[in-house]
Amino acid sequence: MRLLRLSLGATLLLLLAVLAVGWSTALAQTDGDPERGGELYIANCAACHGVDGKGRIGANLENFPAIDVGAVLAVTIANGIEGTVMPAWGRANGGPLSDDDIADISIYIQGAFAGSDPVLPAPTYIAPQIDPLPDIDGDPSAGAVVFQANCVACHGDKGQGRFGLPLAKSWSGNQPELYIRSVASEGIRGTIMPAWAQANGGPLSEEDLANVAAFILTLDPVSTSPQPEPPPTEGPVSANTVLLILAGLMVVGIIVGIITYRGARESG
Ligand code: HEC
Numbered sequence: 107m108r109l110l111r112l113s114l115g116a117t118l119l120l121l122l123a124v125l126a127v128g129w130s131t132a133l134a135q136t137d138g139d140p141e142r143g144g145e146l147y148i149a150n151c152a153a154c155h156g157v158d159g160k161g162r163i164g165a166n167l168e169n170f171p172a173i174d175v176g177a178v179l180a181v182t183i184a185n186g187i188e189g190t191v192m193p194a195w196g197r198a199n200g201g202p203l204s205d206d207d208i209a210d211i212s213i214y215i216q217g218a219f220a221g222s223d224p225v226l227p228a229p230t231y232i233a234p235q236i237d238p239l240p241d242i243d244g245d246p247s248a249g250a251v252v253f254q255a256n257c258v259a260c261h262g263d264k265g266q267g268r269f270g271l272p273l274a275k276s277w278s279g280n281q282p283e284l285y286i287r288s289v290a291s292e293g294i295r296g297t298i299m300p301a302w303a304q305a306n307g308g309p310l311s312e313e314d315l316a317n318v319a320a321f322i323l324t325l326d327p328v329s330t331s332p333q334p335e336p337p338p339t340e341g342p343v344s345a346n347t348v349l350l351i352l353a354g355l356m357v358v359g360i361i362v363g364i365i366t367y368r369g370a371r372e373s374g
């Protein structure tokens with residue numbers, strides 16, 4: 107009988123712990139940090155959805171329609187949208203963003219683009235002065251600005267690659283600027299590489315494309331190739347994991363309780 111009471115007590119304690127963790131997880135989800143979310147949004151999403159969320163290559167994110175907006179947003183962001191250029195951002199899908207990152211971005215989208223919170227402005231980027239390469243049209247200094255606003259999220263700030271292939275490399279072929287321009291202009295079908303030319307529904311003019319190609323050719327493969335971005339590491343154990351472990355323990359506790367109860371009845 108003592109054993110029975112002990113295991114029932116333990117089960118009750120575990121149940122309370124599970125409830126407490128569940129409650130704090132629910133709080134944390136409504137509590138995301140919109141400021142941090144705004145910075146992550148600018149760095150990863152604005153190229154396609156616009157700084158103001160009104161859409162560019164990607165959809166308009168104002169007044170996102172759903173019953174549980176936060177949950178739908180989080181799933182869409184984590185999994186991407188297959189068959190479109192909307193990438194899967196969640197780590198479970200090989201993306202660069204943690205669950206916390208995605209929760210923060212989702213809170214930012216819900217506040218800023220529904221008009222209840224201020225929209226974070228794009229950071230001012232001071233273009234470096236880069237000497238044009240001989241025989242290449244296009245101004246690499248102006249191209250750096252285009253690259254910063256449109257390509258960094260996937261190709262990395264030094265062209266080292268992230269979601270997209272590295273662009274800091276020695277290009278084969280005798281007219282690499284034409285190759286880069288045409289790929290950037292048309293995108294790569296069946297991948298998340300969007301078509302950037304205005305002629306293909308993108309936001310970039312022919313001049314932008316010439317400039318960004320000129321800039322990409324000045325990226326230094328040597329300084330970037332030895333340090334590719336490290337693969338996303340697992341963050342600290344998430345509240346969800348703790349919840350799962352506790353739920354597992356609780357089930358074990360209940361089973362042990364039933365067994366000892368039966369044992370006590372049979373022997374008594
Ligand atoms: C390369 C461009 C690109 C980037 C970068 C991008 N998206 Fe998207 N996103 C899209 C496109 C395109 C769609 C619409 C896909 C379709 O046709 O359904 C979309 C759709 C979405 C939707 C669904 C909108 C709706 O009305 O159904 C959400 C939410 C979203 N994106 C959030 C994000 C967030 C958050 C980020 C940054 C972490 C991000 N996106 C980065 C291109 C992009």
Ligand code: HEC
Nearest residue numbers: 256257260269270271286289290294297298299300302318
């Ligand atoms: C949403 C992510 C994304 C964005 C934003 C993006 N790219 Fe890409 N890009 C990719 C992916 C992914 C590939 C590789 C596709 C494949 O599998 O072939 C790629 C490939 C390329 C290639 C071909 C590289 C090679 O070695 O053949 C070029 C050039 C390129 N991108 C230029 C650009 C430029 C310029 C921009 C900005 C105007 C840009 N990309 C923005 C995802 C992106």
